[in-house]
Amino acid sequence: MKVQIPRGTQDILPGQAKIWQWLEEKMREVTNKYHFEEIRTPIFEHTEIFARGVGDTTDIVQKEMYSFQDRSGRDLTLRPEGTAAVVRSFVENKMYGDPNQPVKLFYIGPMFRYERPQSGRYRQFVQFGVEALGSQDPAIDAEVISLAMNIYREAGLKNVHLVINSLGDKESRAKHREALINHFRPRIGEFCEDCQNRLEKNPLRILDCKVDREHELMKTAPSILEYLNDESKVYFDKVCQYLTDLGIEYTIDSTLVRGLDYYNATTFEIMSSAPGFGAITTLCGGGRYNGLVEEFGGPETPGIGFALSIERLIAALEAEQVQPDIHNGLDFYVVALGERAKDYSVKLLSELRNNGFSADRDYTGRKMKAQLKSADRLHAKFVVIIGEDELDAGIVQLKNMETGEQKEIKLATFIEEIKQFAV
Numbered sequence: 218m219k220v221q222i223p224r225g226t227q228d229i230l231p232g233q234a235k236i237w238q239w240l241e242e243k244m245r246e247v248t249n250k251y252h253f254e255e256i257r258t259p260i261f262e263h264t265e266i267f268a269r270g271v272g273d274t275t276d277i278v279q280k281e282m283y284s285f286q287d288r289s290g291r292d293l294t295l296r297p298e299g300t301a302a303v304v305r306s307f308v309e310n311k312m313y314g315d316p317n318q319p320v321k322l323f324y325i326g327p328m329f330r331y332e333r334p335q336s337g338r339y340r341q342f343v344q345f346g347v348e349a350l351g352s353q354d355p356a357i358d359a360e361v362i363s364l365a366m367n368i369y370r371e372a373g374l375k376n377v378h379l380v381i382n383s384l385g386d387k388e389s390r391a392k393h394r395e396a397l398i399n400h401f402r403p404r405i406g407e408f409c410e411d412c413q414n415r416l417e418k419n420p421l422r423i424l425d426c427k428v429d430r431e432h433e434l435m436k437t438a439p440s441i442l443e444y445l446n447d448e449s450k451v452y453f454d455k456v457c458q459y460l461t462d463l464g465i466e467y468t469i470d471s472t473l474v475r476g477l478d479y480y481n482a483t484t485f486e487i488m489s490s491a492p493g494f495g496a497i498t499t500l501c502g503g504g505r506y507n508g509l510v511e512e513f514g515g516p517e518t519p520g521i522g523f524a525l526s527i528e529r530l531i532a533a534l535e536a537e538q539v540q541p542d543i544h545n546g547l548d549f550y551v552v553a554l555g556e557r558a559k560d561y562s563v564k565l566l567s568e569l570r571n572n573g574f575s576a577d578r579d580y581t582g583r584k585m586k587a588q589l590k591s592a593d594r595l596h597a598k599f600v601v602i603i604g605e606d607e608l609d610a611g612i613v614q615l616k617n618m619e620t621g622e623q624k625e626i627k628l629a630t631f632i633e634e635i636k637q638f639a640v
């Protein structure tokens with residue numbers, strides 16, 4: 218049997234998991250302040266949700282999905298992203314009828330893409346994402362972006378910057394599309410097969426091609442910003458104005474098209490500029506997807522959101538050498554010597570835990586010195602020492618591991634006494 222983790226996945230071991238918990242807590246705290254509520258959707262959906270939602274000319278749908286048939290022949294896919302699934306749930310649960318609009322949702326969970334694994338790119342990764350559905354106010358665009366920026370700030374990152382673009386509304390995009398086709402068509406033979414297929418179906422995708430990135434026509438391609446109609450321009454200016462008001466610096470990049478098809482109007486990415494951060498510098502991506510709710514059979518409802526992966530956030534923390542503020546939870550380590558004392562410690566541990574303390578003991582029959590070393594390694598705040606003599610006398614020794622101070626405490630009043638100082 219091959220005892221090996223699948224390629225592109227990773228185990229989050231206990232020490233590392235503490236960092237994940239710390240980050241997840243930070244995300245929940247920040248998101249709570251912005252009044253977004255958690256939604257949990259299934260890990261797999263009908264394949265169609267992503268094929269139609271994300272778009273069947275995208276790399277994600279064409280090359281990266283973990284799709285399978287279940288025993289009844291249903292076509293299912295492990296979710297490669299969260300937005301299409303959240304919008305499916307929004308429509309199915311008629312959240313558009315909720316009197317509180319926009320509906321502001323967030324999620325944290327694993328996503329799956331069959332990509333070429335490298336630093337910062339996994340086949341299973343955890344996304345934290347938010348979606349605000351039901352508002353076409355540029356202030357919500359700024360709110361969503363500022364939420365993402367705040368998460369990075371709260372996590373302790375300094376070297377992040379925002380890149381923003383507008384893909385315009387339907388009318389602007391139609392004009393831009395035509396210009397792109399005219400631009401690429403005469404020399405499309407010089408492009409990869411994917412690009413050739415994309416020319417008529419979705420020429421915007423050509424701009425996102427990883428193979429032909431350096432082709433000269435890429436650099437001279439018509440910019441969407443020149444094709445924005447007045448309404449789209451005013452909207453985008455307003456988003457930028459709000460960002461400035463919030464003190465959020467940004468760069469406008471008209472080549473930012475994103476890898477998913479549902480986007481229109483505002484799109485953005487947050488990048489790491491930390492020296493030593495890997496080749497993939499995008500930490501977070503998002504934008505507007507007005508039209509997706511209708512695509513799934515709901516009423517006309519605008520939407521905007523973003524997603525970031527915890528893996529890339531942790532990589533950025535490492536690149537910036539940020540030390541997460543993580544405390545070890547152990548309050549008491551009980552050192553019990555002799556059979557009777559060990560039996561008693563079972564009850565004592567339970568009492569400590571029932572009174573809100575974290576507590577542990579040795580279960581491998583080690584000598585006192587080794588047990589004290591364990592307590593030290595586990596950063597226990599206090600050690601309780603019970604031997605047979607102590608038990609007969611109805612006392613325990615309590616050692617404060619920080620000060621080294623040791624004192625005797627009566628077993629009968631143990632919990633009451635420790636509550637005075639071990640809080």
Ligand code: HAM
Binds near residue numbers: 503504521
């Ligand atoms: P996305 O740009 O495909 O957008 O992914 C968002 C973020 O997920 C990326 O910026 C990156 O942090 C992380 N990510 C993507 N692929 C991987 C991978 N293979 N390994 C590690 N991290 C990865 C979306 O998924 C959209 N649903 C975002 C969105 C939400 N737009 C609107 N609402």
